[in-house]
Amino acid sequence: MAQVLPAERDLRRVIGDADGAGDREVDGLGEQELLELYRSMVLLRTYDERSVVYHRQGRIGTYAIFWNHEAMQAGAFHALEDEDWIFPSYRESAIGLLRGMPPATVLSWWRGYPAGWWNPEDYRVASICVPIATHVPHAAGLAWGKKLKGETACAVVFFGDGATSEGAFHEGANFAAVTGAPLVLFCNNNHWAISTPLEAQTRAETLADKAVGYGMPGLRVDGTDVLACYEATCEAVARARTGGGPTFIEAVSYRTAPHATADDPRAYIDLARVEEEKKRECVGRFEGYLRRAGILHDDLAASIRSEAADAVRAGIADAEAEPPADVELLFAHAYADPPVSFGSDLDELRRTLG
Numbered sequence: 001m002a003q004v005l006p007a008e009r010d011l012r013r014v015i016g017d018a019d020g021a022g023d024r025e026v027d028g029l030g031e032q033e034l035l036e037l038y039r040s041m042v043l044l045r046t047y048d049e050r051s052v053v054y055h056r057q058g059r060i061g062t063y064a065i066f067w068n069h070e071a072m073q074a075g076a077f078h079a080l081e082d083e084d085w086i087f088p089s090y091r092e093s094a095i096g097l098l099r100g101m102p103p104a105t106v107l108s109w110w111r112g113y114p115a116g117w118w119n120p121e122d123y124r125v126a127s128i129c130v131p132i133a134t135h136v137p138h139a140a141g142l143a144w145g146k147k148l149k150g151e152t153a154c155a156v157v158f159f160g161d162g163a164t165s166e167g168a169f170h171e172g173a174n175f176a177a178v179t180g181a182p183l184v185l186f187c188n189n190n191h192w193a194i195s196t197p198l199e200a201q202t203r204a205e206t207l208a209d210k211a212v213g214y215g216m217p218g219l220r221v222d223g224t225d226v227l228a229c230y231e232a233t234c235e236a237v238a239r240a241r242t243g244g245g246p247t248f249i250e251a252v253s254y255r256t257a258p259h260a261t262a263d264d265p266r267a268y269i270d271l272a273r274v275e276e277e278k279k280r281e282c283v284g285r286f287e288g289y290l291r292r293a294g295i296l297h298d299d300l301a302a303s304i305r306s307e308a309a310d311a312v313r314a315g316i317a318d319a320e321a322e323p324p325a326d327v328e329l330l331f332a333h334a335y336a337d338p339p340v341s342f343g344s345d346l347d348e349l350r351r352t353l354g
Ligand SMILES: Cc1ncc(C[n+]2csc(CCOP(=O)(O)OP(=O)(O)O)c2C)c(N)n1
Pocket: 091, 130, 131, 132, 159, 160, 161, 162, 163, 164, 188, 190, 192, 193, 194, 259
């Protein structure tokens, strides 16, 4: 039986900011590792900001903005080994970049081009999941499979606060717990599920409290503190690898951008709070930490930013060089034995499209 730890009440923090809390150091992170973390955050930030521009220019479709979520994604990612699996939601659409996936692949996904779909095995990154929480059971199943095969790899699944109200979340969490699957359930609690606030989502005092009901430990961290996200995920991964089963991590933040490019949050969000939260956004906070430690200076920061900008610029050029798909793809791969009507349907579609 898993040991049930009471969920952490206070948000774990490592970055002290300028409020007197003081910066802490984290085991296993020397200067090089800290800079790698920063590089990852800047790549994600650059990708995200450029994607909003590309959307406005009509070069990608509707896009789920992850501005100020980079700390959760990069922090959790760097706690993983190469063999570990990642199950992203649409909010973590670009996390594959941290595993070396070309930006063009993810941009192609948002353009709706076939080049945007990859073989998950190539990067140990599952397909981007748009239905809320349906990937939690997938991740639990893969992690359980790793355990059954005696492999050391684990999996991390990302989902939002709203996802914790879905049946698939419950099923996946419970399944992972009873099988002792090496899974990290990483909940991005940004306080909003589109226009539904956290208060309308749950009566639980914290989302991490839900972990107790599944018989797994629950951790609560500041989701805009990349080092706290890293440290908590390291603990969860270590537990997973040593047979301790799954861990639930609640990373708390506040959504400072629209849900997606198709959303206008002015109709429902607390705009004053958004402005407050923007002042402590996660990339700037980590940059402050690195500068206080004497690890980052202007020239280095500028070169890391320009490297990221070049990568994303090349990515959109490559994505736009992709030829349009043949419409036949709409019909391929859906059935092993396609209905005969598909042939005439395809002919009709071709006629319609000219
Ligand atoms: C099963 C399902 N129901 C509804 C939706 C529509 N939908 C898209 S995003 C979203 C909100 C999810 O909020 P949350 O889980 O907090 O994640 P966040 O977007 O804040 O990262 C909803 C309801 C969906 N994609 N899938």
